Amino acid sequence: MVAMKRWLPVATVGLLLAGCASAATENGLRLGYLGNLTHATAIVGVANGLLAKSLGDTRLTTQVFNAGPAEMTALLGGQLDAAYVGPSSALNGYVRSHGQALKIIAGATMGGAELVVRSSIDSVAQLKGKTLATPQLGNTQDVALRYWLSQHDLKTSTDGSGDVAIRPQDNATTLDQFRAGKIDGAWLPEPWASRLVVEAQAKVLVDERDLWPDGRFASTDLVVSTKFLREHPETVRRLIAGELATNDWISNSAVQAAKTVNTELQRLSGAKLTDEEIARAWGQQQVTDDPLASTVGVQADHAVTVGLMSAIDLRGIVDVGPLNEALTAAGKQKVDDAGLGAKQ
Structure with a gap:
């Protein structure tokens, strides 16, 4: 079962966080993503029911945002359990929580x-x-x-x-x-x-x-709250399995996938892309299960250079253990955490 909520203005989100930060979805997973083509994995996975199917009896609810920083505010405030988000926003959330709030567990999109x-x-x-x-x-x-x-x-x-x-x-x-x-x-x-x-x-x-x-660079990754990962590891494994199934479908059914995304973007924003726009945009990016952790580290350096993020030890921000288990089971190559996995 999937329930969807539209994006809320930041001020409204702030009020919700102040009043309901401890609220949790019982036997559910609350997933955030953006109404952008670079979030095709989430958009298709929700629209086609692939994520919900993989989650089984766990109820999936979704919330759509305009940009990653507001999405990370929701996750840090306890309003999301997992989110598709750009690496810089995930990094900022990690720094704001002193390395405690989230883990990057899979990729989604490169380029775009x-x-x-x-x-x-x-x-x-x-x-x-x-x-x-x-x-x-x-x-x-x-x-x-x-x-x-x-x-x-x-x-x-x-x-x-x-x-x-x-x-x-x-x-x-x-x-x-x-x-x-x-x-x-x-x-x-x-x-x-x-x-x-x-x-x-x-x-x-x-x-x-x-x-x-x-x-090759990460433009969208899948993150999960550390608390949710600790308390619901099997649900996280199922979420990852749903992502792999979704990305396989997108790769094998590109024309239909583009149509699905376009239909969903129209529903979310009220504007449908022309054939020329969807064809051009689709060709600028590629779905991937790999979080491309090495590029996430470089993006962190860039954010520090321009003064938008404080330097922090990033070891522990990436956890590709569950992803690599799923990839191995599917006969696919494991991905590398580029030294950003758990501290030894």
Whole structure:
């Protein structure tokens, strides 16, 4: 059984956390994810019932968010048991809880993020004095943009000042403001990067895959609260099994999977992607069971460099034990925790 709740504004979430932080779903799993194409595993797994089927008698409830930081606030406040989230947001949650609140237990998506800008912008030098958007302060694309700009000697700040003004905001607002000429570009996940390209004639200045070895980097991982993992290890194993089944279906039924995601995105946001948009966005990313832990460590370094995260010992943030058990049982290759597993 699946029950879905739409995303709540951050202020509303804050009130819920203050009043109901200790609330728990009896015999259930509360799962968060974003209404983005980069969360295709969650979207398809919920829509097709694959996650619920794998969980058996455990009731699955879901909540959809705009960006990862708000999602992590919900998990830290006890309102979620597990979440599909960008690595930078997961890292921030780990730091905020002093390494106690969560574990990265599987991957979901690699790729699927671009810096798209006005057609008149051809180089990074032309970004000086411009305004760019990201989904939320401290989320994975926000960190990526700030770090990339810093590598080109362009300063940014969290208050919007600096060589380049960064405006964290809702993705739908970004599309509207780009059309209205109020911003000059944005570092966005799919399908929003493709929507700006197709609907608003933006052009790609940076495909983030070009910044990583072999074009592989984690854009969405599956995290679980440490408390839930400790108290319900079998449920977590079933959740992972459901993810593997979902990713297999997506890989083997790509055309149908894209249609399913598009239908769900329309239900969640009210806007259906055109055939051109879904085809373009789908080709920018790939589902994966691997959390790509080595890239998560690098993303942590980037967040520290731009002042969005404090340095912390990350050993223990990743637990791929249950995932590797499932992969072995399925005859698949194990994944590596890149030294971010439990401290020895």
